[in-house]
Amino acid sequence: MTLPILLVISSGLFCIGLLAALSRRHAIFILIGIEMMLAAANLNFIAFWRFGPQPAQPTGMMVAIFAIAIAAAEAAVGLAMVIVVYRHFRSTNVDQLDRLKG
């Protein structure tokens, strides 16, 4: 268990999350992907804290906790939006949601 391996794992998680967010059509998948990326970031925080020069100061941990809290809030709002969108369009496929098109 070394820092580089942890970092590679977290980058792997991040990229899988990215993959989900970019490639899937379903809005919920995009949310899942985003959550995954956030989790990967959290993993980095913890890892750097643990391997860092000052592990007695749990700064990395605190950031991770806050990130989890914010991610939870984001998930709640995001899922609420999915439901609303579904009611409007009867679809959760993001490809059909291009009202922002210029």
Place this chain on the structure above:
Amino acid sequence: MSTVAFAVIAILTLAAALAAATLQKLMHAALSFAVMFVGISAFFFLLGAEFVGLVQIFVYIGAVAVLIVFTILLTRDDTGKVRSFNWGGVIVAIAVFAGLVWAIAKTKSLPLTPSQIEPITVQRIGELLMTNYVWPLQCVGVLLTAALIGALILVMEEKS
């Protein structure tokens, strides 16, 4: 021992993540998603951040995963209607991964062994939250409240 555990957890987590990202059925994906979070929590435990691991399990598996499942049920949209898969995303994801790994490999003097520490107790975290991090804590509290109310309003609006 810890190395074996680490390897198992790593493989499990990544496999679950991949499953969550690629499985066709949303419900399966959601379950894999929960498994992945268990894996991440396990990492946290291994790294000595037990509290964060617990929080992760509570929040994600107890709340977010359940929320997702509920949403799936509410929208009755279990399978993605469009089966086609977007390869552009794959390319980008792989590119980003390669870039990140290259950056990691190129970075020298990354510490290889964790430093020995005393376990961080929940009490200490609580103290910190109430002292040094009290402002962020309050802000997160407000944020959570706002998010809760906002989510409710979003969902309720249609009914009225």
Place this chain on the structure above:
Amino acid sequence: MVGLISIVILIPLAGAIALYIGQPKNARTVALIFNALSAFYAVMLWQKFDVTASGLQLVERHVWIPSIGAEYLVGVDGLSLLLVLLTSLVFPFAFSAQRLERGACALMLVTQAALYGTFSAQNFVLWFLFYEMTLVPAFLLIKIYGGENRDYAAVKFFVYTFLGSVAMLLAFLGIYFAKGTFDFAALAGLGKTGLLAGKLQWLAFAGIFLGLAVKVPLFPFHTWLPDAYQTAPTGVSMVLTGALSKMGVYGFIRLLVPLFPNEIKIAGPWLLALVICSIVFAPLAAWAQRDLKRMVAYLSINHLGYCLLGLFAITAGSTSSLIDMHAALSGVFLQIFNHGLTAAALFYFVGLLEQRRGLRGINDFGGLMQRTPLLCGWMSIAMFSSLGLPGLNGFVGEFLIFKGSFATAASFTAVAVLGLLFTAVTFMRAMQALFSGPLAESCGGFSDLVRGEKFVIVPVTLLMFAIGISPQFIFNIFNATVVQMARLFA
């Protein structure tokens, strides 16, 4: 206490506001009045300016945003004063070229204020603010008041210059984080030892270079220019070429060369190669143009190329003797002024032709000499000035530039001489097509220069002759600055 420079900057702004609020019927007259006022103060500035002293003069320094090192710092040296005077000259000239709407007048005035600011600001944040402030009105002027194809040209102009600006801003942020100052003079002092470490230094150099090269423009970042100049209304084209394009060259002199002396030495041959491409390909492309405005636009690229040739030749070369340094810098400064004057005049004449004919293709005219000898005569003077005929302003500047750059970059200079030849070919062809031959039927009803046009043309042309025959009065403005800069670049 508001200083003289601030007054000069504020007057056009006040004019813009007055036009906006007052909604006068004859907006152009109001704009010209404000122009006269700012020109008057610019001349006052010249009077107060001590030509024998080097360094910044009439400095105004106020605290602005201390936390990011931004302060309101304006001052002029010879170069800045020259450009302020040029701006004061070009804008009335441009306003008299055509009757612009109220909104266009207001936008032009905003541009003018921003230009005054750009040429006198001595702190990067302030400078960049003014620099970008010229972009938006110019964009709107092209987009709203432009001719055919204006959307495309305006967007292209904006995207190009804006991307360049972003690159420059990032580079400067990098420098600021390393050195903690935005002050030009302070940064120039630090330039010799290198502002940033390693590759970052090169990145910063590339960013600033890109931003300025787009503005000048330097080959191959020039393709926005023909479109923008072609479609913009005559007055706006005159301002774009006469004053706005000078910001790029000014930036090169004020920022890039002092800040990155070592990088310029290393990249010198490549930069000179780009400059040579500007000088040689632009008039060639101009030769192939059918649209007169586009032709003049391409020649504009060529003329600004000479400025950069002089600048890069003395800074990139290993050893420059003092006389070459002074010659090249003086030539560059003079060329900046000359080009502003001459190119604006050329656009003015093309505008006159367009007003009379409704078209401006080179083949839409013919035999004009028989119908409008005065117009042809004065236009020829502007053309000869542009192709560097001795006795007119273009020659002195070009001779000094070539003199200065020949010492250190003889082969590049020798190739650049081709540019002079191609420019001549282009103008000769234009003159042949426009003036000679039997009178084209469509040109039969043309009127020759009317009184109002003569009032505009004669002073400008006389100024060209004055600079060509006895240029000392222009040199006096910046001689001290040349000496100082030569010392800085050496």
Place this chain on the structure above:
Amino acid sequence: MNSWITNNVWLIPAAPIAASLLILAFGKAARRAAAAVAIVGQIAALTMSIFAFVPTLHSHGFRAVQNFTWFTFGEQILRIGFVLDPLAAAMLLMIALVGLCIFVFSIGYMGEDKNFSRFFAYLSFFSGAMLGVVVANSLLLLFVFWELVGLASYLLIGFWIERPSAAAAAKKAFITTRIGDMGFFLGILLLYHRSGTLLFYDGGRGCLEPVALSAIGSSVTLVALLIFCGAMGKSGQFPLHVWLPDAMEGPTPVSALIHAATMVAAGVFLVARVYPIFSVGAINGVTPSLTVVVWIGVITGLMAALIAIAQFDIKRILAYSTVSQLGLMMVSLGAGGVAAGIMHLLAHGFFKALLFLGAGSVIHGLHHEQDIRKMGGLHRLMPITFLTYAVGMMALSGVPFFFSGGWTKEEILHATSNWPRSHLPHYLALIGVILTALYMTRQIIYVFFGNRRAASEHAHESPSVMAIPLIVLAVCAVFLSVVLTPAWPWLESYLTGHPARFDARLLIQPMIVVSLALVGAGVSVGIWMYRRAGEADPLQHAQPALFRFLENKMWIDEIYGRTVIALSAILARLSDWMDRHVWDALVQDIGRIGQFFGRVTTSADERVINAGVDESTSGAHGLGRLMSRWHSGQIQTYLGAVALGMLALVLLYAWLG
């Protein structure tokens, strides 16, 4: 010794230029006044030239230099100045006098032109600029006037601007000479760089004086050759001679001025003026640069003389003869006969002006007919013109003893025979002499003898305003020979600064005999060949292919048209095309990467929907559509862009280490 004029030499060129500006400013309506002002200006210049000439007579090697600061740049000073020495004084006199004759002639010739006053303004300007070239004491100032001469020639050649051919000829003249001038300009730069000064004479520090000459060092040959490029352009030397015959499109007085007094003389004068640069390090009077001058001169002289034989336009024949004579002058300069070259230039100025004005008189008398095949038998109808023309012809052919051209030509042949490098130029020059006599005889026979042909039926002698200048010039062409004879080589000694002695024994020299024999041969062959010449040229009968080759000017124009000009036109098109389709496209390609990304992220069936959207937005085109494609409105596209941006940042950061 110094009179007021030696300190104010600048007044001489200033007088005609001032006259020109005066006419341009006020002379629109007043035709007579315009001509009067121009002539007064020219008389003033002539008077001052005489005054300036006087002091140079008194002492040998006289030189009055007057330098001043043009401007100060930085801490450096750029100085220019004026000089008066025998070379300048002699040229001044010739230019002013010939110019004056041409001015007077123009009153008659251009009498009916509607832009009469403008013509005189240009003429004055031309004369003034040329006078400026002569008195300049700085290569830079010389270049300034040099270019003004070019401008004036442009304006005058294209004077009848409504004729497309005139405009084209003017353009050709300006551009061709400018090609040479670019070389000249580089030469100036190199000289300035090496020697640090552009003043010719500056109390020992000028660039023609030993200190600076030695400072130029090894690049002196290059300097000389680059300067010679300018001379080649202006003096119509091969390969830049092509503009000179075309310049006949201008009114005939202009041709006279260009071919005699101004413009073409400038090139020869330039070489003579900077001769010290050419002759640095000479061994037996031979340097690499002078060798080039000789060969260029020989090629030009022979080529032009050959072409002249096969031309039918009265002015073109004279034009090619000018080119040929200029070649001869260059040969002389290159072979060391500087004085001979300048003397020939001066003499040529008179008799060539005479010939051109005579031709002008013929053309005027024949109502603007220029083809010699349509003339004939004019010696009865236009006796004054005929006599003066004959004088000019003999001078040009080099008939010795009584005509100035004979003596100078003899001097040139003498110089070439002593050239140590090779004797070929000498023999070629001898051939040139024969050819000159031949084509002039041909012209005279065609124009003045034989039957009256189509155009000469209604010919009339020209009015006295045109005849008097002819007579004056003819007298000059004859009497100039007095100061040219080897028996009393006054002009040569005046130019070289050695006192002249009278020695009648020198009158007969071997070279004179040779010269006489050659001219005689040329003339008699000419008479024999063309005695019964009709509409068709005898040579055309005998050698059709050769004749066509020469008639078409050896196809040099065509060769240039197909090569240099075509190439640069293609280059221009290419530059334009590159601009539109390569450099511009580069930026658009960057946009297209975004477009590509959008396309990849959009699945196949989705594109059907997008296509509908695209159609509705097809109003926006080009970049606009491109930009809007970026804004696909699809959240995933944005997300992908963000990811790529992040990737770029990561890579950048890692690369920077």
